[in-house]
Amino acid sequence: MNEKFQTDLFNVTSSFPYEIPAFKEFSGLSWTVASVFLGIAYLTHAHFYHGLNKVPGPFLASVTSLWKWYIVRQEQMPFRNTELHEKYGPVVRIGPNHVSASSAESIMVVHRHGGKSGFTKSGIYGILQPRYEGTDLHNVFSTQDATYHAALKRTMGSLYTTTAVSGLEYHLDDCTHLFMSKMNGIIGSGKSAPVDMAAWLQYYAFDSLGAVNFSKMLGFMDAGKDVDGICHLDHEQMMYFAVWGQITTVERTWAGLKKLVTGARKENPLFNFALKLVQDRQANPNNETDMLNTFLDLHKAAPEKFTIRDVIAAAYINVVTAHDVVAITLRAVVYYLAKNPEMQKKLQKEITDAVEQGQLSNPAKYSEITSMKYLLAVTNEALRIHPSTGLILERRTPKGGTMLHGKFIPEGTIIGVNCWVVNRDKGIFGQDADSFRPERWIDSNPADITKMRTNVFTFGAGARNCIGKNLAMMQLTKIIVELYRNFDLTLQYPDKEWTVSGGWLTRQSDMEMIITSRG
């Protein structure tokens, strides 16, 4: 090393940062010119020379992740993402290294066969990973490690089959019973009353997940309110996940700095909530039939294969991934049936006919309702038109990259399909894909129905699809039958549109309703 330079270098600490000799000559103007030059060089490289330069999309998105950070912060991503695909086609660049893909081919390449070809979940999922006893608590939902995920799914998969979840059905009957009596309580001695249905469906979803997982309703319906502000805290956490997940490097740096300065670790209220339920059970074991006991049984049978950390993680993820999405789907059902009263009547007729023919117990058994065509069509259509996630389900392209719609997507690109966009694809769901029309699931020709079933993306697809789908379908359809057997539901302000939040979750609000007893 040159002696003069060496001396200058060692002198740096005493005069840092303003008097580094090599930089002393730089005037303010020179710094400005250098910065502008570097800025232009970066923008040119990001937009024109990056491996994604052939993928169309907004200019700003191609040069900075702040574009999508801003859109998600405005809770507008599902809608903006749809417009972008209408403008640019099935593959759109939504970040310097991010691609939104939307088509049957995209589902197949990235998600259905993606696991086998080496696509893995991206870093965004790490934000939802809580810390437990000093380390990240990996779990089936958020892990980016395909081998660990496959092993977990082999161990846990049998707990989520239709047969396995049918053993939990009686918990749902208890919850439905409580929900109905609360609705009757709200109606009181009259025939009808206004009800905050958006909130009540969330209480039902939360309590029913508490019941199937922990044999314990969590007190939401009982109190008729958000117990300990959990729903609110969870909403904040999911928005944090959605917004800061758009700039994961900044999030990681910020969380790291915060920990360094304050010593505080990332708080996760829903995790603390689930952890306490698991610890209570460990302290007071019981023989209830619920998911937690089946997780504990798995642990007892093979403690190394399914550790106590896996038990805690599974219980946490069952609540965190599920309560909101169930509530969102139920809200979609009641909103669209209120907007389309003739469809509500059609569903009620199917229920009444089944009752008259002695085919429906009270409360209805799941085995009795799986053949109710219109009920299933309404549920599938609500799941299609209002999927509960509004961002792309992010995956990282494998070594060697991939071809999609004739475009090369380099390795390491973050790519995924957004349920909200693909579920409205006219090529898959027909020209009226933007309308709520349950009949499409019954009267379309069989080939089209198969195409719709294969590509409706609400539960994801492939190795990382929703493990809780069977439980979710039982939860949804059982309460829908009882709701419409007992009540008519109308919108208090029929001309008013609801508000949909477009973050990771597509939560709805502003849906004041009138509930009327049919008795």
Ligand code: HEM
């Ligand atoms: C309407 C109801 C539901 C919807 C729409 C839904 C949707 C989804 C979606 C889209 C994914 C994939 C996420 C991704 O790729 O990032 C997923 C995964 C998952 N869901 Fe659900 N879900 C529902 C209900 C449930 C229920 C009731 C449970 C369990 C109690 C559950 C547990 C899980 C788990 C554990 C995963 C991760 C699976 C894996 O990666 O192997 N979900 N869900």
